[in-house]
Amino acid sequence: xxxxxxxxxxxxxxxxxxxxxxxxxxxxxxxxxxxxxxxxxxxxxxxxxxxxxxxxxxxxxxxxxxxxxxxxxxxxxxxxxxxxxxxxxxxxxxxxxxxxxxxxxxxxxxxxxxxxxxxxxxxxxxxxxxxxxxxxxxxxxxxxxxxxxxxxxxxxxxxxxxxxxxxxxxxxxxxxxxxxxxxxxxxxxxxxxxxxxxxxxxxxxxxxxxxxxxxxxxxxxxxxxxxxxxxxxxxxxxxxxxxxxxxxxxxxxxxxxxxxxxxxxxxxxxxxxxxxxxxxxxxxxxxxxxxxxxxxxxxxxxxxxxxxxxxxxxxxxxxxxxxxxxxxxxxxx
Numbered sequence: 027x028x029x030x031x032x033x034x035x036x037x038x039x040x041x042x043x044x045x046x047x048x049x050x051x052x053x054x055x056x057x058x059x060x061x062x063x064x065x066x067x068x069x070x071x072x073x074x075x076x077x078x079x080x081x082x083x084x085x086x087x088x089x090x091x092x093x094x095x096x097x098x099x100x101x102x103x104x105x106x107x108x109x110x111x112x113x114x115x116x117x118x119x120x121x122x123x124x125x126x127x128x129x130x131x132x133x134x135x136x137x138x139x140x141x142x143x144x145x146x147x148x149x150x151x152x153x154x155x156x157x158x159x160x161x162x163x164x165x166x167x168x169x170x171x172x173x174x175x176x177x178x179x180x181x182x183x184x185x186x187x188x189x190x191x192x193x194x195x196x197x198x199x200x201x202x203x204x205x206x207x208x209x210x211x212x213x214x215x216x217x218x219x220x221x222x223x224x225x226x227x228x229x230x231x232x233x234x235x236x237x238x239x240x241x242x243x244x245x246x247x248x249x250x251x252x253x254x255x256x257x258x259x260x261x262x263x264x265x266x267x268x269x270x271x272x273x274x275x276x277x278x279x280x281x282x283x284x285x286x287x288x289x290x291x292x293x294x295x296x297x298x299x300x301x302x303x304x305x306x307x308x309x310x311x312x313x314x315x316x317x318x319x320x321x322x323x324x325x326x327x328x329x330x331x332x333x334x335x336x337x338x339x340x341x342x343x344x345x346x347x348x349x350x351x352x353x354x355x356x357x358x359x
Contacts, residue, residue: 031081075208101217104161108185111152112178115143131327136247141178145171162209173197177239187218222254232273244323266300275341280310280320298344305341
């Protein structure tokens, strides 16, 4: 069963962040709290791109929650389709896209190992598969990840999910286009139930968690066992069981620009109750930075390997750090 959350027009107005396109609004998800929910005021439907939450927009005040039967797709066939398309996207890499990836510090070997690709406007036979739309690859007869770098979630050589990232240095997108895009449909129904770089979990007694696939890719390229969630609020509860008995370190972005509620704080708050042994690597403290943004790929790609190692080795207990930060006002909205 999955939850369908029906919300009122008035609540949509409260949650609105900005206009995305005609009859579509970008807003705050009323379920997980992320800032990537899509509200279609013409179809009177809404959905979140980071959690399975979705529903209809109703005229009544407030909201109502209904339990509805979740449609489960043929997951082996979905993954076969994802794997086929990911191979085509990888083979379709153009030189400008390769230059972009290498400019982010990735080697050709890493690009090949992670099957990074590019979704062009080319039409593939895979798109005619009846599963293509249900699995989120096609939206309104158009490839969902068009003109984006494609990032496959690979588990045991099989692609279980795909994400796309804009290429602002190469393509011009519509105003307010989100940087990252997930495929539509709930994670469970599509079988997208794995962390990015999942296979590293069985290879290491220490696991580093971050937000964003590129950070995990760069970290792994430099020899660190990094996995990634698809967003700050993208953690799935079942992943906690995979980390039992392991040293788990969160290395989220240190970012004072976004205000007191930094990504590191938000993710620690979200994961602290899920992973009792969680520690926090303070990238800003390790780099002696008090302003601006510090993340895994910016540290490692600029040659600050020792700084990142220092942050990981000096990781603090998550519960203790949260209490300390909240005395400074970090819990304020």
